[in-house]
Amino acid sequence: MSRLARRNVIGRAMFALTGLSMFVTVSSLFFILGYLIWHGFRSINFAFFTQLPKPPGELGGGMANAIAGSAELILIATLIGAPVGFFAGVYLSEFGGRKFSFVVRYVTDLLNGVPSIVVGIFAYSLVVVPLGHFSIFAGGFALSVIFIPIAVRTTEQFLQGVPQSFREAALALGAPKWKAIATVVVPAAFGALATGMLLALARVAGETAPLLFTSFSNQFWNLSPNEPAASLPVMIFTYAISPYKDWHRQAWAAGLVLLALVLFINISARLLLPRRAPR
Amino acid sequence: MTAATKTESSASEPAAAGPAQSVQKLSVSHLNFFYGKQQTLYDVSLEIEANRITALIGPSGCGKSTFLRVLNRMFETVKGTRVEGGVLLDGEDIFAADVTALRRRVGMVFQKANPFPKSIFNNVAYGLRVNGLCSRGEIPDAVEKSLRRAALWDEVRDHLHKSAYTLSGGQQQRLCIARALAVDPEVLLLDEPSSALDPIATSKIEELLFELKKSCTIAIVTHNMQQAARIADRTGFFLMGRLVEIDDTATIFKKPSRRETEDYITGRFG
Numbered sequence: 135m136s137r138l139a140r141r142n143v144i145g146r147a148m149f150a151l152t153g154l155s156m157f158v159t160v161s162s163l164f165f166i167l168g169y170l171i172w173h174g175f176r177s178i179n180f181a182f183f184t185q186l187p188k189p190p191g192e193l194g195g196g197m198a199n200a201i202a203g204s205a206e207l208i209l210i211a212t213l214i215g216a217p218v219g220f221f222a223g224v225y226l227s228e229f230g231g232r233k234f235s236f237v238v239r240y241v242t243d244l245l246n247g248v249p250s251i252v253v254g255i256f257a258y259s260l261v262v263v264p265l266g267h268f269s270i271f272a273g274g275f276a277l278s279v280i281f282i283p284i285a286v287r288t289t290e291q292f293l294q295g296v297p298q299s300f301r302e303a304a305l306a307l308g309a310p311k312w313k314a315i316a317t318v319v320v321p322a323a324f325g326a327l328a329t330g331m332l333l334a335l336a337r338v339a340g341e342t343a344p345l346l347f348t349s350f351s352n353q354f355w356n357l358s359p360n361e362p363a364a365s366l367p368v369m370i371f372t373y374a375i376s377p378y379k380d381w382h383r384q385a386w387a388a389g390l391v392l393l394a395l396v397l398f399i400n401i402s403a404r405l406l407l408p409r410r411a412p413r
Numbered sequence: 414m415t416a417a418t419k420t421e422s423s424a425s426e427p428a429a430a431g432p433a434q435s436v437q438k439l440s441v442s443h444l445n446f447f448y449g450k451q452q453t454l455y456d457v458s459l460e461i462e463a464n465r466i467t468a469l470i471g472p473s474g475c476g477k478s479t480f481l482r483v484l485n486r487m488f489e490t491v492k493g494t495r496v497e498g499g500v501l502l503d504g505e506d507i508f509a510a511d512v513t514a515l516r517r518r519v520g521m522v523f524q525k526a527n528p529f530p531k532s533i534f535n536n537v538a539y540g541l542r543v544n545g546l547c548s549r550g551e552i553p554d555a556v557e558k559s560l561r562r563a564a565l566w567d568e569v570r571d572h573l574h575k576s577a578y579t580l581s582g583g584q585q586q587r588l589c590i591a592r593a594l595a596v597d598p599e600v601l602l603l604d605e606p607s608s609a610l611d612p613i614a615t616s617k618i619e620e621l622l623f624e625l626k627k628s629c630t631i632a633i634v635t636h637n638m639q640q641a642a643r644i645a646d647r648t649g650f651f652l653m654g655r656l657v658e659i660d661d662t663a664t665i666f667k668k669p670s671r672r673e674t675e676d677y678i679t680g681r682f683g
Contacts, residue, residue, distance in 0.1 A: 297527070299523060299525060301490070303523065303527045303528075303529065303589070303592075304529075304543070306521040307516065307520070307593065308517030308543065308596060310513050322529070
């Protein structure tokens with residue numbers, strides 16, 4: 135085989151390999167989506183959104199309490215995680231020295247890599263044990279620990295994308311540094327920052343492990359942050375491993391709702407992301 | 414006004430005005446500048462006279478932009494920089510002053526037009542608001558005044574609330590000048606303000622500077638020697654971090670006292 139022919143063969147082989155990998159990646163999502171829609175749509179009904187769970191063995195019922203519980207957990211996680219993540223990101227981007235920032239960034243990445251079950255244990259020993267009971271607050275706290283590193287890194291990254299010339303222009307007009315950040319740098323990146331927060335939110339919305347022994351679960355209606363509550367991911371876990379057929383059906387429905395929620399947040403986050411500022 | 418008539422007036426003006434009237438606005442003595450261990454300005458001493466245009470020329474990397482950024486202490490935004498020597502604004506040490514107050518008095522326009530991603534109106538109003546210079550009710554008048562001074566008012570009066578990015582490059586640069594003028598600076602520093610502009614936009618900026626020097630002291634860094642000759646009352650020549658000489662523009666371009674200046678101006682290097 136001539137050299138040229140061999141090169142062409144290698145070229146085609148590499149193209150096929152990259153193409154195949156791409157296909158596996160993309161088709162995974164569509165396979166999951168299709169599977170969930172197939173099972174979920176057959177299972178979902180109006181009662182799922184409006185009724186409380188029925189005791190084991192009884193047919194019907196829904197997950198209204200889990201939907202509300204998930205919403206409250208995400209809200210608490212965002213209320214803690216978004217400001218902490220935002221300000222830490224501003225610090226990293228605008229104030230941090232080179233060496234210290236490197237350390238903080240590295241620690242943030244490590245935090246991002248901590249297995250979520252470990253985050254659950256951490257929240258358990260820090261919140262559940264001292265309070266003596268499971269609670270939505272404990273679950274929200276656990277989720278915020280996952281929320282924060284994502285928010286920090288996206289905030290930092292998007293602020294770094296703001297042209298230096300904006301900062302210079304503001305400083306040259308006599309703006310103190312904090313004012314230049316608050317009135318020029320952050321507004322210039324606002325859409326992107328909101329996107330980062332939404333992505334973090336979408337990520338924690340589907341977390342299960344940190345909730346297992348923090349917000350626990352609840353067969354009944356509860357909105358008090360000081361009490362345990364049901365959440366969609368934990369309900370999926372509980373229902374899926376149960377021996378009841380009707381619970382399996384509802385687990386599929388919950389999976390579909392959760393996935394739809396996460397996809398919705400992700401897609402709206404992308405739509406929110408503004409096209410980059412000119413230049 | 415055409416470029417040709419400006420050359421005449423700038424060449425004749427310093428002689429007519431005479432040095433007796435000149436007031437030192439900024440006085441720089443024995444300035445050394447360091448970036449880390451590397452020294453980029455060596456023992457620069459010069460005076461910038463009030464209500465005059467002082468041009469700083471020289472080849473790329475000669476330190477003229479660095480010098481300009483010392484005058485409003487913008488260099489301090491870069492870590493690892495250090496200066497030695499003194500800079501006096503109206504006789505007061507700028508390094509002892511509050512840096513935000515100094516930058517309000519000594520405005521700056523950058524090489525690339527850098528309007529904020531805000532409306533035209535809010536760009537100009539920014540400095541007023543940040544410095545709390547006037548009440549909310551007075552802002553529209555102050556914005557109009559600044560846009561008029563920057564000769565931009567007639568072009569933008571009907572769309573003040575459109576994004577600044579809807580303007581052309583030359584208009585954006587005049588908007589940046591208007592924004593700098595809004596806080597009523599005593600000195601305006603311009604770092605190659607027209608290097609990215611076409612000749613028509615450039616001539617507009619030059620006309621504008623001519624108008625502005627009645628109320629403002631202007632220091633402009635330029636790559637373009639014709640521009641210096643057209644607009645400047647005084648011209649300083651920088652080479653490799655040193656100020657080779659500074660004199661009336663006519664003198665610098667007609668009979669400079671240093672060989673290096675003559676070589677640069679006649680195009681033998683740089």
